[in-house]
Amino acid sequence: MNPGTRLAAWPAKSGGTGETSWAGGTFAPGGRQAAAGILGDVSWLERAACRGMDGPLFFGPDGEARPDLEIREAKAKAVCQRCPVRGLCLDFALRNSIRYGIWGGLNAEERTRERRRRARRPYAA
Numbered sequence: 001m002n003p004g005t006r007l008a009a010w011p012a013k014s015g016g017t018g019e020t021s022w023a024g025g026t027f028a029p030g031g032r033q034a035a036a037g038i039l040g041d042v043s044w045l046e047r048a049a050c051r052g053m054d055g056p057l058f059f060g061p062d063g064e065a066r067p068d069l070e071i072r073e074a075k076a077k078a079v080c081q082r083c084p085v086r087g088l089c090l091d092f093a094l095r096n097s098i099r100y101g102i103w104g105g106l107n108a109e110e111r112t113r114e115r116r117r118r119a120r121r122p123y124a125a
């Protein structure tokens with residue numbers, strides 16, 4: 001697994017100039033459409049509580065020990081709890097079938113369960 005794949009859509013750093021930096025590059029507000037064409041609307045990232053935080057808090061290393069994983073995920077989820085775009089983030093991860101990391105306050109297993117739940121009840125999301 002390529003960590004770059006996991007982090008491709010991560011708002012790793014805040015540019016402070018109206019641009020959002022991702023692990024995979026930087027897009028300015030004027031260039032948002034290019035990113036949107038690939039991933040869908042990502043303007044909500046500008047309001048993300050995790051913006052500017054370290055990606056590794058949300059994306060653990062391969063082979064991470066269970067206790068470390070649980071501690072890290074709990075810290076990441078605590079950030080998500082206070083995030084104003086949590087629902088949009090979760091929808092984005094589900095729509096793009098993102099398999100790694102914490103998105104919308106859920107880890108990959110939890111998102112799989114959420115995806116199945118929504119498939120059973122498509123109007124209850």
Ligand code: SF4
Nearest residue numbers: 048050080083089104
């Ligand atoms: S819900 Fe969590 S992962 Fe998603 S943008 Fe907000 S803080 Fe970041």
